[in-house]
Amino acid sequence: MSAHKPLKLEDILNSDIWDVDYEPHIKVDSRKCEKCDVKPCTYLCPAGCYTLLEGRVLFSYEGCLECGTCRVICPEEAIDWNYPVSGRGIHYRFG
Ligand code: SF4
Numbered sequence: 001m002s003a004h005k006p007l008k009l010e011d012i013l014n015s016d017i018w019d020v021d022y023e024p025h026i027k028v029d030s031r032k033c034e035k036c037d038v039k040p041c042t043y044l045c046p047a048g049c050y051t052l053l054e055g056r057v058l059f060s061y062e063g064c065l066e067c068g069t070c071r072v073i074c075p076e077e078a079i080d081w082n083y084p085v086s087g088r089g090i091h092y093r094f095g
Contacts, residue, residue: 012094013065021088024061025081026070032078033057040073066090 026049033039039057041050047063050070066089071081083089 015093017091017093018062019088019091020062021084023085025084025089026059026061026064027080028057028059029076029078029080030057032076036074036076036078038075040075041070041079044069044073064090 033056036057039050039052041059042052042057046067046069047065049060049064051058066083068081071079
């Protein structure tokens with residue numbers, strides 16, 4: 001009988017690899033962000049791509065999981081969201 005240890009989310013993500021494109025696949029309109037009081041991207045992005053610095057939203061696309069959450073939850077529609085060009089971005093590795 002084999003006993004499998006349950007995987008944690010961190011273990012699964014650590015097995016994934018990223019082929020980061022030079023061009024961001026997500027663009028954020030910072031002028032629209034300034035109007036947003038809630039800034040849900042800073043606490044709902046599972047990859048932590050959005051951070052707050054002195055009240056301003058900083059975005060980095062390199063660790064993006066391509067889940068689409070930020071595109072859906074942005075109340076100002078400040079996010080121009082696309083998948084990375086073919087073959088780029090995250091490569092999920094299950095198993
Ligand atoms: S698509 Fe998902 S992982 Fe990528 S930046 Fe948006 S919320 Fe974060």
